[in-house]
Amino acid sequence: MALVVQKFGGSSLATAERIKRVAERIVETKKQGNDVVVVCSAMGDTTDDLIELAQQVCADPPPRELDMLLTAGERISIALVAMAIHALGADARSLTGSQAGVITTGAHGNARILEIKPGRVRRALDDGEIVLVAGFQGVRPDNRDVTTLGRGGTDTTAVALAAALDADICEIYTDVDGVFTADPRIVADAQQLHSISYEEMLELAACGSKILMLRSVEYARRYHVRVCVRSSYTDAPGTLLAASMAELPTGTEALAGIAHDRSEAKVTVVGILDRPGYAAKVFRIVADADIAIDMVVQNTGTGRTDITFTSPAADAARAVTLLRARGAELGFTDIRYDNRVGKVSLIGAGMRDRPGVTATFCEALADAGINVDLIATSRIRISVLVRDDDLDRAVRVLHDAFGFGGGELAVVHGGTGR
């Protein structure tokens, strides 16, 4: 008998009909002789609707109260899924994040899981019940207030629970069949990957893939949780995240795929003094405002220099305001903000063994007349910044250039989960 953790996102639970279908899949897994723990997101657009309500009563809602509000969403879905399971004749018990022992930091709206104390989950499993757990939420131990985990939090709940319970597998049900060599909405012949290493999946998530959020993959890697990304709508086997890169046989799916990201903006600080400490001041101001920097480049001129970096668009705008306020001290001549950019990345553990990858990458874009603005690389990744108008084309050109296409067209289902 295996212990299976299953996670269903908001679009899989958007209506009573979909909830019943999800319940059938859960009961089927239980009937196959498994212990089953299910982690649920809020139904459909519930979270967005609640945020809109909050905005109507308060322009800047206190994060503690926003968490109190939003956690109602998963509470509704776990109860409804439990009921739908009962309707099929099986026993189910729903637990909130707090009841399931999800202990987090106190950073309301963006808390991190510190620990899971799965006592109540275990007892319910021991009673033969299917256990439903509210994703995205937890409780801070200092004052027992409820918290939320931020974007992708339900995936993280599922993976962390799987680790705490020593589950055999954590199945993430989503609206695509698995992880693809590129976004099938952009590349018609994108291929599904049968497996991918944690490291590659981390790079994909960091480079804009929405399949799994970064934190959940980090959690999976740290605790060696076998994760399977599967479709809610089919019985296709999905993509397995399992072995860490070191354990993969060399050459296996040498390159994982192409990711893209449209959510960042570029900031250029023009004509800053080229003396020790000035660039550092810029980055200190940005860091103190808790703004994450992605790509960075510094172009040296004569006596003065330009610093360019990218950040999530809203953060980048904030950075511009902060830097402008310190203009006198930093002594730059101009600051430019540009959100009409996109990042395209090639990810693959096998990149280390193929020295020509960067050349091929840049040649393919050049042949297509696509201008490259910034370049950043890691051991298993190359990313470049291009004009946003060129982004889709860049994804297609690179997908072709590295031979990812397989002729068969990928099937895309509607909607995206949280």
Place this chain on the structure above:
Amino acid sequence: MALVVQKFGGSSLATAERIKRVAERIVETKKQGNDVVVVCSAMGDTTDDLIELAQQVCADPPPRELDMLLTAGERISIALVAMAIHALGADARSLTGSQAGVITTGAHGNARILEIKPGRVRRALDDGEIVLVAGFQGVRPDNRDVTTLGRGGTDTTAVALAAALDADICEIYTDVDGVFTADPRIVADAQQLHSISYEEMLELAACGSKILMLRSVEYARRYHVRVCVRSSYTDAPGTLLAASMAELPTGTEALAGIAHDRSEAKVTVVGILDRPGYAAKVFRIVADADIAIDMVVQNTGTGRTDITFTSPAADAARAVTLLRARGAELGFTDIRYDNRVGKVSLIGAGMRDRPGVTATFCEALADAGINVDLIATSRIRISVLVRDDDLDRAVRVLHDAFGFGGGELAVVHGGTGR
């Protein structure tokens, strides 16, 4: 400095606009120098909408899961009211029933409050915060599952919290100006009562008045909580429930008013053997099914007798099924079910001192040509069962006969709270 508990029902919180208005009233009370604890129902039709969702996924939802679902409703409203208070520049903290220490029995869907441990409420008050508490919900101590209190539960939460905190007053905000001598939707010149004793309010609630639910009044009487029923929409002073009857000066508002109830049905067991034990068997069968009986009458004939009783309509139908199944043993000739009945009641502590009340009551109905089916009386109440078609007229006739009308017309606001 006083400690004020305020309760707002679902219709007072139905929209963002109404929530902002409620927040203004709360902040005003705080600014007057009071400590304020606010108990909220779910917004508008939220509870009904959630019940409908539940029905869509499960014909007979497990009560534990229904409670998990429904408690999302008050969670949403307390968070939104807290945000609206923040928007006005005051500090507020929302607490679920469980967080506020509302300990209940384990009867999901109809739990009773066993105890309130208001530690977290007190600490928030000590921090200078306005405290929002989710009404209608609590937690059972044996397994820490959440429970709901059943109809009128938010009133009960408010009164019980006021008792536990030793509050100076518990204000119940509703969509009418207070307690009236009759339902103003039926009797145009119904008069608002300035005060009413717990005992009279108990009888009103038991006889169909929807202003306050029975349990909350019982709680108020037991713990001597001063309760004020007021309008959410005006600054009118409302109706005070305070002194128990013994403490009221004799003659004060000698009669409280006329109540009516359309929710019951009449069951008649015809031709049962008139021997010791047969009537008892009928009532034992009904009681074992947890069906409450309201009015009872037994008409003796020769050797056989008819037993008639009333119960809430759905329960009465259930009683008929149960009794019919035991027909052979009970030996009756027929069972009749009639839900086209209504109960009208006169309530007043001063009734004890006015021996002609029953006569006046029956004469008034007889003069109006209204036939009386059953009569039941208590120390401070007379109730009769009439045809449901006659019910509204019976209320008006009795209201006139006992001189309740005052010439001034009552103002009725739309909607009813939970």
